[in-house]
Amino acid sequence: MPVRPERSFFEQDATVVAQELIGKMLFRKTASGTASYIITEVEAYMGEEDQASHARFGKTTRNAIMYAGGGHVYVYLIYGMYWMLNIVTGRVNDPQAVLIRGVTGYEGPGKVGRLLSIDKSFYGEDLVKSSRLWLAHSNHQTAFVQTPRVGIDYAGEFWKSKPWRYLMVQPPQNF
Template sequence: MNRISKDYFIENDTLSIAKGLIGKTLVRDFGKGEILKSKIIETEAYIGEQDLACHASKGKTERNKIMFEDGGLVYVYLIYGMYWMLNFVTEKADHPAAALIRGIEECSGPGRVGRLLKLDKSFYGENLETSNRIWIEDSIIQSKIIATPRIGIDYSGEIWKNKPWRFVVEK
């Protein structure tokens, strides 16, 4: 299997990446020979400082600063005091954007994904091209991909909450 390069995340636009990640394989090496491989089945795109659903809309902060770097890095953050959200930084430096992994074949729901992968603060900024703990491998999935509005961002207003920037395989 081919590991997805950092360039893939830097050179493509976030919507293409979010959609393109569907069907690719998320690999998590827990060490001691324990490896989890599962295909990505649901993602969302968060794009730029104008996107009011994107954390970068508040400018660069201690939490979101990784999104302002070149793509190909992991952006994790704790939500509701208990769930680690797994995101991949996309696009070039100073173009803050990311793709959220909302579901893999193993389990559905971003909070569950973070729990299954045993994510924590130490994954912040992890390099997907060189990490020995988490990376993406090329693969495809034989299913139709559909786009819908993103979940849980009603606060972002009519324009942004209705963008069809969530990608999921048709069941």
């Protein structure tokens, strides 16, 4: 029986939630059934001071849900074609989030959005309660490595160099 993380899990800092998400199950229920995936790659965005974050200019129409507290879903359309799936973390008015960049077999945030049929209707979805998108603890490998975040050249060296991308360590194929 999958156990869903509760509110307090999402209320931690994005860097903490991000590493905890590696190896967790992500469930997506549609008309054709419920599919599950293992999260393999994420990135943390740490608040208004983080110059890589969408919250760096303060609250706007697009990022307002980032201020609503941990457990909500923040989705946005990038380049007119890819829906990015983010999980809001931290407390109310502390706009942190974790971008889901990969699940088993699908590397890249655009592919994750497409695979899970994510669209604007998921903006604000509550992962603590949702019946179409939720997380669950698992027994899968949780070892990870860290690297700088991808695609944030606009953020400046200081924030660009933060090792806030987390990748599951691949188990050896042979030995």
